[in-house]
Amino acid sequence: xxxxxxxxxxxxxxxxxxxxxxxxxxxxxxxxxxxxxxxxxxxxxxxxxxxxxxxxxxxxxxxxxxxxxxxxxxxxxxxxxxxxxxxxxxxxxxxxxxxxxxxxxxxxxxxxxxxxxxxxxxxxxxxxxxxxxxxxxxxxxxxxxxxxxxxxxxxxxxxxxxxxxxxxxxxxxxxxxxxxxxxxxxxxxxxxxxxxxxxxxxxxxxxxxxxxxxxxxxxxxxxxxxxxxxxxxxxxxxxxxxxxxxxxxxxxxxxxxxxxxxxxxxxxxxxxxxxxxxxxxxxxxxxxxxxxxxxxxxxxxxxxxxxxxxxxxxxxxxxxxxxxxxxxxxxxxxxxxxxxxxxxxxxxxxxxxxxxxxxxxxxxxxxxxxxxxxxxxxxxxxxxxxxxxxxxxxxxxxxxxxxxxxxxxxxxxxxxxxxxxxxxxxxxxxxxxxxxxxxxxxxxxxxxxxxxxxxxxxxxxxxxxxxxxxxxxxxxxxxxxxxxxxxxxxxxxxxxxxxxxxxxxxxxxxxxxxxxxxxxxxxxxxxxxxxxxxxxxxxxxxxxxxxxxxxxxxxxxxxxxxxxxxxxxxxxxxxxxxxxxxxxxxxx
Numbered sequence: 150x151x152x153x154x155x156x157x158x159x160x161x162x163x164x165x166x167x168x169x170x171x172x173x174x175x176x177x178x179x180x181x182x183x184x185x186x187x188x189x190x191x192x193x194x195x196x197x198x199x200x201x202x203x204x205x206x207x208x209x210x211x212x213x214x215x216x217x218x219x220x221x222x223x224x225x226x227x228x229x230x231x232x233x234x235x236x237x238x239x240x241x242x243x244x245x246x247x248x249x250x251x252x253x254x255x256x257x258x259x260x261x262x263x264x265x266x267x268x269x270x271x272x273x274x275x276x277x278x279x280x281x282x283x284x285x286x287x288x289x290x291x292x293x294x295x296x297x298x299x300x301x302x303x304x305x306x307x308x309x310x311x312x313x314x315x316x317x318x319x320x321x322x323x324x325x326x327x328x329x330x331x332x333x334x335x336x337x338x339x340x341x342x343x344x345x346x347x348x349x350x351x352x353x354x355x356x357x358x359x360x361x362x363x364x365x366x367x368x369x370x371x372x373x374x375x376x377x378x379x380x381x382x383x384x385x386x387x388x389x390x391x392x393x394x395x396x397x398x399x400x401x402x403x404x405x406x407x408x409x410x411x412x413x414x415x416x417x418x419x420x421x422x423x424x425x426x427x428x429x430x431x432x433x434x435x436x437x438x439x440x441x442x443x444x445x446x447x448x449x450x451x452x453x454x455x456x457x458x459x460x461x462x463x464x465x466x467x468x469x470x471x472x473x474x475x476x477x478x479x480x481x482x483x484x485x486x487x488x489x490x491x492x493x494x495x496x497x498x499x500x501x502x503x504x505x506x507x508x509x510x511x512x513x514x515x516x517x518x519x520x521x522x523x524x525x526x527x528x529x530x531x532x533x534x535x536x537x538x539x540x541x542x543x544x545x546x547x548x549x550x551x552x553x554x555x556x557x558x559x560x561x562x563x564x565x566x567x568x569x570x571x572x573x574x575x576x577x578x579x580x581x582x583x584x585x586x587x588x589x590x591x592x593x594x595x596x597x598x599x600x601x602x603x604x605x606x607x608x609x610x611x612x613x614x615x616x617x618x619x620x621x622x623x624x625x626x627x628x629x630x631x632x633x634x635x636x637x638x639x640x641x642x643x644x645x646x647x648x649x650x651x652x653x654x655x656x657x658x659x660x661x662x663x664x665x666x667x668x669x670x671x672x673x674x675x676x677x678x679x680x681x682x683x684x685x686x687x688x689x690x691x692x693x694x695x696x697x698x699x700x701x702x703x704x705x706x707x708x709x710x711x712x713x714x715x716x717x718x719x720x721x722x723x724x725x726x727x728x729x730x731x732x733x734x735x736x737x
Contacts, residue, residue: 373413
């Protein structure tokens with residue numbers, strides 16, 4: 150079959166279903182061993198291919214989904230053997246027919262020595278050597294490496310057909326927190342890509358909803374949903390979506406514009422056979438021309454007390470408070486009211502600093518805004534929440550009128566607690582910024598995103614490059630670590646020169662010589678110069694607090710030309726000290 154001629158005629162291309170779950174259902178087999186079966190029990194794989202062909206598939210996929218992972222892990226020789234065997238089995242299954250064979254390439258792990266692009270291209274070379282010219286990049290959660298692989302494929306084989314398919318959850322995001330709509334539209338704009346679509350993770354009902362309003366730039370649309378959603382029966386994971394329901398929804402997807410249709414997890418030959426019958430009653434589809442992207446009319450301005458003031462060129466003072474360690478909220482509220490009376494512009498609340506549990510920063514932010522009417526900037530770490538919990542929290546903040554968040558990767562959990570306290574880290578701060586930026590497109594009241602900037606890093610140039618990446622992901626401003634050394638001041642000047650976002654310069658009142666030593670030795674990102682630390686030797690509490698106020702005001706004035714505001718950190722709940730610093734800054 151010539152794929153392009155077939156699709157240009159308006160007829161559907163029917164791919165097969167789930168090789169993995171079909172193989173796992175066989176006696177004494179497991180899904181993890183599926184690709185190994187190309188060598189260990191080829192007759193089982195051949196019989197599954199033939200079952201889908203008998204069901205009416207006019208295109209099948211090689212049993213090679215996990216090869217990208219094998220290459221990334223350095224098991225290249227094994228991977229090459231599995232690809233060769235998988236191609237031979239697929240070609241044997243379609244022998245004597247016009248059925249197309251797609252080289253199936255699954256996702257490559259990120260952060261490995263071999264990049265996704267390298268893993269994809271290496272497999273493409275192997276498949277081309279086996280005579281295959283139709284390619285499927287599937288179940289991707291990001292588009293990293295896709296453009297490079299697509300271009301390399303077309304350079305090697307200009308007539309190759311490339312379909313790129315993403316795994317997008319029902320709420321519209323991948324497990325990496327990337328918008329499915331954005332992925333589809335960016336990929337459809339790549340000239341070397343012939344078709345784009347979705348597979349896995351979502352059932353046919355949600356997949357239909359996910360495709361609404363997506364501009365595919367005239368490319369063919371592919372859909373390969375799961376057979377509903379999994380449930381556990383006994384010790385087995387099963388999909389209970391029936392062939393009748395699945396085929397009915399597939400007909401709707403066809404009417405909505407899908408040219409390539411198949412199934413993913415849980416779909417059997419019965420699901421494909423039912424789909425083939427249902428599609429006999431749907432009209433032919435011809436490729437649609439590219440449509441201009443829809444633009445939303447600008448909505449009415451949504452007040453944002455923090456950002457509006459910064460945008461107007463006015464300096465702001467934000468003060469950080471640590472949340473309570475118990476449920477006695479009255480002292481915390483008193484501290485906030487004291488600062489509000491001192492004309493502080495915003496309260497920023499740490500999120501379980503040093504990985505120790507405290508009252509939730511976002512819940513506190515909502516309470517402060519609702520009950521005291523203060524502007525709030527809650528911290529949000531990547532350590533403690535997965536994608537679902539992060540989105541749920543952001544939606545709650547948006548509903549409560551919180552318009553700003555400070556995202557940080559988060560301190561690691563102390564070694565002695567890791568047996569019972571598990572870090573999540575679905576995101577780092579850059580990925581979380583990109584996720585919130587994508588989510589903002591769905592929100593009536595989008596967030597302004599702030600991030601941390603460590604001026605005390607040994608290699609500040611690395612931090613600066615990371616900050617630029619954060620800006621590219623949607624960060625609008627930075628709160629810096631405290632400036633307590635000449636090196637930090639010089640780094641701040643460099644940041645001002647090279648970053649586009651607003652900068653709130655960090656000011657931390659050191660309250661004793663012991664405090665200075667503790668900060669230098671036990672708190673990451675803090676650096677108190679020896680000259681400052683020495684000035685506290687021999688001072689009592691009152692003398693030290695007066696010196697802390699003097700030094701803090703001096704530093705605040707010194708960094709003023711390079712910042713858009715100040716970020717004051719409250720030591721040991723000494724709100725009176727912060728109030729005095731704020732009074733002097735506002736009075737000057």
